[in-house]
Amino acid sequence: MKRTYFTLDEANAMLPLVKAELEKLQSIKREFAEKYEQLRQLKAYHREYGIVSEEGDPYFTLECEMDFLQVEGNTILLSFELKGVQLKDLDTGLIDFPALLNGEEVLLCWRQGEERVEHYHGLYDGFAGRKRLNEEG
Template identity: 30%
Template sequence: MTTSEREFTIAQARALMPEVRAKAAEIVRLRADLAELTLDLHTAGSSAMGGRPEAKAYEARLQEHVTWFTDQGIEVKGLAPFLVDFPARRGGRSVRLCWIEGEPELAWYHLTELGFAGRRPLD
């Protein structure tokens, strides 16, 4: 089974959460820095944060962090806000255990077919 086919138990997904939260915090920081740098470059033509090379470096670092998630079999669903899904099974059905930046723990899931709109609390 490749990581893209990996299914997590709730315990497995929760065990990864300290690292998920740490990497997510770095993504949030990089995302904000890149947004500010890009705005400065587009509006003022320059930035105290750097220029195009620094913007490319932020993009590369963001991609490195996103790749960590996909290498684990975790699906990155959004960068702003940062949202991830852990493929799982619940009651014989395909579900996603989902976490969004700012949540203190992994406490939600949804049917795979429904996406975020179908979120329910984990029992």
């Protein structure tokens, strides 16, 4: 796959879509965790009381809902990948946009809650090494 580089303007223009997809993915993660816990409790309850269903699989609906959420989440992850955007941390909403800065490969860095992309870091520096875009060097 061809490497995609973003300008600062392109990364900022993409933020509304990235924010929406990020929030949807976070919602899917929460919903999946809730359904997983429901399924775990249901199975434990059936084991504890020796309940055997004679009307089909009692877990089928929850498992199907979880499968659908997984497909939906994977679709959003693929969407990030196809755009060239890197989701670094779902929980904190950390997103990187590959870019070239003064001929050097860097990652424009945005975290959920920030208004605009205003930081960058080296390819191997991570969030801890991020700098404001006007602090080159």
